[in-house]
Amino acid sequence: AALDAMDGIADDGGAIDTSDVREARVRSAYMAWCKEYGKTVDEARFPTFSSNFLTMEAYAEENGREMVLNKYADCTEEEYRAL
16 A cells, blocks of 8 residues: 555655656557547647547546547537537
8 A cells, every 4th residue: 555655756756747648548549549430640630639538538437437439539519519
């Protein structure tokens, strides 16, 4: 338990920056999602996908559900409503 309490704390006592790890995880999910839905990886669409992914991931975790991405995961709310 003592080691678990140190999780997220750097050697100097500060918080560990996990943003690079999070971006790599989301980027990997984006590439897999593009492949699954036959979409081309598009850096202009990645920020929207990333925001949607992290929002859906948090919702799924808070509600004890499995996150499932559909073909609209890179759409803004406006784009989705226009479909």
